[in-house]
Amino acid sequence: MRRLTIKDVAEIAGVSTSTVSRVLSDSPLVSDDTRKKVLKVVRELNFSPNVVARALKKRESSTIGLLVPDIVNPYFAEIARGVEDIAHKSGYSVVLCNYDADTEKEKKYLQVLLQRQIDGLIYAGSGLLAGSIVNLLQAGIPTVLLDRDTSEILDVDTVCIDDESAAQLAVDHLISLGHREIAVLSGPEYLNSSRGRLAGYKLSLARSAIDFKPELVVSGPFTTEAGFELVTKLVRSGARFTAVFAMSDMMAIGAIKGLQRLNLRVPEDIAVVGFDNIKMSELITPELTTVAQPMYELGSQAFAILKERLDARHSERQRIVLKTRLIVRDSCGANLRTDKLSLA
Amino acid sequence: MRRLTIKDVAEIAGVSTSTVSRVLSDSPLVSDDTRKKVLKVVRELNFSPNVVARALKKRESSTIGLLVPDIVNPYFAEIARGVEDIAHKSGYSVVLCNYDADTEKEKKYLQVLLQRQIDGLIYAGSGLLAGSIVNLLQAGIPTVLLDRDTSEILDVDTVCIDDESAAQLAVDHLISLGHREIAVLSGPEYLNSSRGRLAGYKLSLARSAIDFKPELVVSGPFTTEAGFELVTKLVRSGARFTAVFAMSDMMAIGAIKGLQRLNLRVPEDIAVVGFDNIKMSELITPELTTVAQPMYELGSQAFAILKERLDARHSERQRIVLKTRLIVRDSCGANLRTDKLSLA
DNA sequence: CAGAGTAGTGCAATCGATTTCATTCCAGTA
DNA sequence: TACTGGAATGAAATCGATTGCACTACTCTG
Structure with a gap:
């Protein structure tokens, strides 16, 4: 045998x-x-x-590492799918790593991946990275970040969306529906994406001459639980607002739950926009209006530019920005209005 | 360098x-x-x-393959998480493969995994396998199936749930609430799990002296789309039923959407039970009553028994059956009733 | 004190491919 | 005819670890 x-x-x-x-x-x-x-x-x-023997001799394992916080999070699952599909087509295998936004775990995974002589790495973003990633780059492992990288020191390829303008899509929509008091359920403050989206929010307000009220901005992790609790606290605090801009669909879904629990109707009493367009967003009631991120493409593009690096076709740093778009469904009442209009 | x-x-x-x-x-x-x-x-x-060199010499790659139909499906994402967590703790890396229940892709992945000298394989189930898996077993790669394996020829370790009794949990619950006309949204008919769950359904009916009506059973893939369409067709066909037993949460969610679209209220007009207890099930409205599968444990156990195989601690075939339980939420009206009772 | 046994170490073969370099063979050219 | 050059092939070194075997230097025993 x-x-x-x-x-x-x-x-x-x-x-x-x-x-x-x-x-x-x-x-x-x-x-x-x-x-x-x-x-x-x-x-x-x-x-x-025997691919192992070949890898040893050629010093190329045709394997890449994929670091995600948690594959159970549908956002990262779609990204992972995008990466894996294209990687497989190009003859690469992908080693899955769930690091739970935990620096210790991250370090351990990175070490294992290095030992395994991976050819490249795709790092989907907790935004904490800087530390350990730097080691990798020093070790000369081509790396692609799925996140905007602000530090100009870190010379690394990235694939991301334009958070600022994406957020404006959402906020402008709310404003166009007449909302002027818009609460924000922000993701963790240390994340580039949270910051970018908040900047977009402020920009939209400014352009419509609406005052920015810091008390309407609360933040927490991108989870339903956080969405639920933040919105509940906000309402209980007596803050006045007619709409909510949640920085992730999970938060938006939690927020809707929370509002309903408080006997507030969505969208009649409070409008809610989400962010991401995960599959779940069109399955809840009311169906969620949200800013769609191209998760699958984020993943497949990340692999694509990693591959270019591996084939040494590109040496300059690449930064790809993918398009987002607003998906209007029911949670902001846009459709309600048109219904009314068409009746009138 | x-x-x-x-x-x-x-x-x-x-x-x-x-x-x-x-x-x-x-x-x-x-x-x-x-x-x-x-x-x-x-x-x-x-x-x-260098793990590659070690792998070559020792003929052990400390890598396992994980074949799932689609990591985007939350059911498989949780299983994958269970596998990966424990594998990593034991020093193994996992190569992710999405085969889309496609026999060709499956074959290709299996080939790649073999070339990569994986030590073992965890195969999460399309139930179609038999064909290609046999090759693996012949090649002597320890394999664990996440599914009941009925063929007594195939001598392979398995981890699964008891579909028959799990289904009874759901159906008995409906019956105890007074339902006697219970429609079934079955998964694909060729799947062992669909068959097992249908058997459980019949058993529950029989025990309550309810006639089995074949026209109330329809089947399709485990997706929201299928749930939506099947239930719609069923209602339009004029079939009489007051409850729906969906064999997956995704189908149940689709079914609820479909019923609501037909202006039927859930649970007041029609009760719905799901199956799986994916996270989404408690986020929709009404919250879904469902049979909980321990997905994470399914995955972690699968790795555990694979590990035993690898360490040659077990040579006899192992079959682990994990427990399921009914999670009562709002989609069957059980809570409505108790509310009423407590008011009376 | 001789001989046996054991702990600690190193040499060299090996895992299964890739690749450099040398070799052979033949066609083409002067 | 002799020589050059290119195409096709094989021998052998190599990638970076592991491990069987041989060897040394002790300790222990009778």
Whole structure:
């Protein structure tokens, strides 16, 4: 039950292992006759070469690491799918790592990935990274960040969205529906994306000459629980607002739950916009109006530019910004209005 | 920028590579003095050994393959998380494969995994497998199936739930609430789990002396779209029923959408039970009553028994059946009733 | 004190591929 | 005819670890 090696193939085909290796890697340095002869044996034996041995010799493992906070989070699941699909098509395997936004875990995973001689890394963002990632870059492992990288020191490829203008899509929509008191459920403050989205929010307000009220901005993790609690606290605090801009769909969904629990109707009493457009957003009631992020493309693009790096086709730093768009559904009442209008 | 090898460590520490290797693998065949000396150098150089070389020599890659239909499906995402967590703790890396229940893709992935010399495989189930999996088993790769395996020919470890009794949990609940016309939204008919759950349904009916009506059973994929369409068709067909047993939460959620679209209230007009207890189930309105599957444990147990295989601690086939339980929320009206009672 | 046993160490072969370099063979050219 | 150059092939070194075997230097025993 020993696994076959190119040596076995070589013997049967009556050639050397060098030749078999050349055939298997499509080298032009083989005559057609020999090539056919070898391929015949390969097929008959159903032989497939040992990738580990190849990796050792070539110092390329055709493996990449994918670090995500948590694959259970549908946002990262879609990204992962995008990465894996394209990676597989290009002959790469992806090692999945859930680091839970935990610096210790992150360090441990990075170490393991290094030992495994991964060719590259895709890092989906807790935004905490700086520390450990730097080691990787020093070790010369091509890395792509799925997040805007603000530090100009860190010379790394990135794929991201334009958080600022994406947020404006959401806020402008609310404003166009007549809202002027718009609460914000922000993600963690240390995240670039939270900051960018908040900046977009302020910009939209300013353009419509609405005062920015800091007391309407609260922040927490991108979870339903946080959405629920933040909105509840906000209402109980007596803050006045007619709409909520949540920086993730999970938060928005939690917020809607919270509002309903307080006997406030969405969208009649309070409008809610989300962010991400995860599948769940169109399954809840009311269906969520949200800013769609192209998660799958975020992942597939990340792999694509990583691949370019690996093939040494690009040496300058690349930064790709993908488009977002507003998906109007029911949670802001936009459709209600048009209904009314069409009745009038 | 060359990566360090044990040879470098050996030279600096003034010992042979054998000794360094022994120290790194905790062999007792090294004196305390030497061990300390070597470890000091290892630490100073921040050296970590090349896992690829080790894999080649030891013929163990400390890597496992994880085949799931689609990581975006929250059911499989949780399983994957369970697998990865425990695998990582045991020093294994997991290669993620999304095969989309597509036999061709499956074959391709299996081939790649074999080439990569994976130590084991966890196969989460489309139920179609038989074909390609057999090759793996023949190749001697330890495999764990996340599904009941009915074929007694296939001698493979499995982790699963008891679909039959799990379904009874759901159906009995509906019956106890007075329902006697219970429609079934079944998963694909070729799946063991669909069959098992249907058997449970029939058993529950029989025990309450309710006639089984085949026209109340419809089937399709485990998706919201299918749930939506199947229930819509069922209602339009004029079938009479007061409750729906959906074999997955996604279907149940789709069904609720469909019923609401038809102006039927859930649970007042029609009760709905789901299956799985994915996170989303408590986020929709009404909150879904469902049979909880321990997805994370399914995954972690799968790795656990795979590990036992790898350590050669178990040679007999293992089959683990995990417990399910009913989670009563709002979609069946059970809470409505108690509310009324407490008012009376 | 001789001989046996054992702990600690190193040499060298090995895992299964890739690749450099040398070699052979033959066509083309002067 | 002799020589050059290119195409096709193989021998052998190599990637970075592990490990069987040989060897040394002790300790222990009778």
